[in-house]
Amino acid sequence: MSRALNFYENEITNYKDKLKILNNIINIISTIRLVIIILIISSAYYFYKKENILFLIGSVIIGFLLFIVVAVFHNKKIKERNESKLYISINGKGINRINGRFKEEEDKGEEFLNDKHPFTSDLDVFGRNSLFQMINSTKTKFGREKLRDILSLKEIPSKEKIINRQEAIKELGNKVKWRQELEVKSTFKKSGLRDISDLLEWAESQKEIKPIFKIVPYIFIFITMVSIILVAVRILPITYLILVFMINYLVVKTLTKDLSQVISLFNNHKKDIEAYTNLLDLIDKEDFKAELLKGLKLKLRSNNSSAIKEMKALKSLVDWLGDSSGNAYYLILNVTLLSDIFILRNLEEWRNLNGNKLKEWLEIMGEFEALSSISNLSFDFEDWCYPKIYDEDGLEGIEVAHPMLGDKAVSNNFNLNSKNGISRKVALITGSNMSGKSTFLRTIGVNLLLSYIGAPVCAKEFSCSIFSIYTCMRTKDNLEESISSFYAEILRIKILIEAAKNGEKVFFLLDEIFKGTNSRDRHEGAKVLINQLVDNGAMGLVSTHDLELCELEETRKWLKNYNFQEYYEDDKIKFDYTLREGKSKTQNAVHLMKLAGINFENK
Structure with a gap:
């Protein structure tokens, strides 16, 4: 049995065993969640009958906190189960490549078929029973397009470039677990193949931040804090504070009139940004020896900026935006600290600093995906030779x-x-x-x-x-x-x-x-x-x-x-x-x- 076939079969066995354990844990936790809900209802009813409001509130709060902790653990195990299923599928694809059953794969790259290309149609590079279908493990739009360009010989490589790429593919071939994790992280969010041209258009259309965004929020926050203190010490009536909140709300809405479009944009691409951040994080943490791979990774850290650091910052801002859609606690933050103005300002600052780099970062990520796809051949067919x-x-x-x-x-x-x-x-x-x-x-x-x-x-x-x-x-x-x-x-x-x-x-x-x-x-x-x-x-x-x-x-x-x-x-x-x-x-x-x-x- 070949090294690759033995690896894939062992991995499938290991993940199937893990899957059984996870299914048992998930079933037990589901039961525990149900029991917690029953206990919350029962204790609330008991203390209500006893007319002990303090204990009623305390038992409900403790119960819900316990429920949240169990729910978070439950979701973590469900995520592990879904990832285990993906690993089983990925290793199964490896076996299919070796056994020549890759024709069963659904992704054939048919959108890349081009009868006018000098050779791709005649050599079965894309489409049914194609080279693309055999090797592809890309899961993002950028990875697929880079793999298309490489397989189409969009640029005829020099001898030096071929040798450098051979070195990179040999190294990635041996990093099979890292490559599989790269595939899982991009697959899990079910996002990579969507069009993000509107996100790139936003990133590249930079705007100067108006001075009003830098001054006005602090003035109104100061007025609000003073008002809260004066109301607390009963110098001003509470109706005055309500008036301040209403004014703050109008100021926020006036200064962030375009925020609804931004919220819509980022809500649409929230999973994309999370998937891209995860992939760039994997690349950033991995140590590479091949010159091509080191050079690509270096581009993600050029000009005193780190792609992963900036992508994590963008992800945090997007998470805040996701929380802003109608949550009561966020409304309180908004009328008190004018949070929408700061988010919009931070997004503008991020765009001005990184907007023109985003596409390059994602293209580098796509090149790692494409090279990882090609390196499937290096790992799977050890009896093949490098020319x-x-x-x-x-x-x-x-x-x-x-x-x-x-x-x-x-x-x-x-x-x-x-x-x-x-x-x-x-x-x-x-x-x-x-x-x-x-x-x-x-x-x-x-x-x-x-x-x-x-x-x-x-x-x-x-x-x-x-x-x-x-x-x-x-x-x-x-x-x-x-x-x-x-x-x-x-x-x-x-x-x-x-x-x-x-x-x-x-x-x-x-x-x-x-x-x-x-x-x-x-x-x-x-x-x-x-x-x-x-x-x-x-x-x-x-x-x-x-x-x-x-x-x-x-x-x-x-x-x-x-x-x-x-x-x-x-x-x-x-x-x-x-x-x-x-x-x-x-x-x-x-x-x-x-x-x-x-x-x-x-x-």
Whole structure:
């Protein structure tokens, strides 16, 4: 059993045992709460009958205080139970990743699907049965968007950046309990995926604090305190104090006329702020060794301010705002100490000091989430390797397999590099239907992507240089734009050619190109395209049924033929999905047509 599988199963067992204990405790406390309520009612009735008002009030107060203490403990245990359930779910997801059952996960990242992206649709990066579905453990909007940007190669990383990210992902891979806590803290508030653009807009629209907010409250508080003393010593009547409170209330409402909008804003995002504060607190308390992680954490403490300290201050202010909605004790504070004015002023001061930093803090938090998601691969698949990054153009893999196929994956050796004075640029892959050509193209593409994001790859050894990945594999009709599948393919090829011409280091994956036209044009077009791409410095793989295209190997030393084959057992087609050198010598199309009922004897 692998290290990761053993860890996940042990954690599930431990949390299930903890869950049983917590359920028993919660049931007992529920009974105790009920007993306390009965005792409060009984004692109140008893002392009422005895006409002992002092004892009646005392017993009710003591009973309610005891009830509050028990209720707080009860809620704490319920929270622990809910967190235990989340830990069981998270460890279950880890087992599903290892066993290839990640396809059961609901979050597929379908909102990130983009058919116009150079490779994400063809390589199953987002959507059903995708890389995102396999690794994602982000629970906030910022984490998801950062993971999307990383998986989409929004920025082509340098060799140094890849190595730094590898170091960070290795470290986070070993911090599995910390990563799980990060996920639990963001999940527990059920808040992270909501849009907070209105909160960020408030934070970034800074305003100067009016002098009236700094002076007026103290004047009225002084008048109120003096009035209370004068009323207490019976120099002034109590009606005067009531008048002072009414004036204070009008002053508060006048100076905080915009407070209702602020209260609405923060009540809507109270759980978001609490979740973000918890996540930043976890990051702040953790010790990191990797340069990338230390650098990110340092940004949360830059310019003599601490993100976690300021977020906790904001959370405290928001908690006060939450208490201001109609509570009697808060109304007393408001007419006595003008608390709403101070809260609004403190919020303005917080915004002026930190408003332009909030988005950056949350994006850094999101980057930790995204890196933690990628590091799931580091912990779960200890037999995978971290790739070496070439300075010269090339790609080489030993026992390379598709990372999302689990036990069904078949590994192959493959290389495109310079050996014996010959620089290989293109692999032409032939083979019969369903033999594994398209899957192999995706195998190379996904492992290249994993290499560039700093993740381990599904191989015994893997080395590559840095390219821009372009694919043309799943072109389809677009009825809304009146585009046929062939024209859609032409458009993708055009993007690929332009990228190569513009000096990008292109690695292309082309699957059955120009299949929407006649065999003569398909053959001629493919031959010219491959030559043109290589002339512009590109490298890549091309799968085809056009065996005549294999003749290019005789005149183009930079091209090498490979193939996949099938065999038959009991008149049934079988595949071994093993990559072989040379062009294909087998075909199965006629056999498949016969299985469909086409009678070739009557031709």
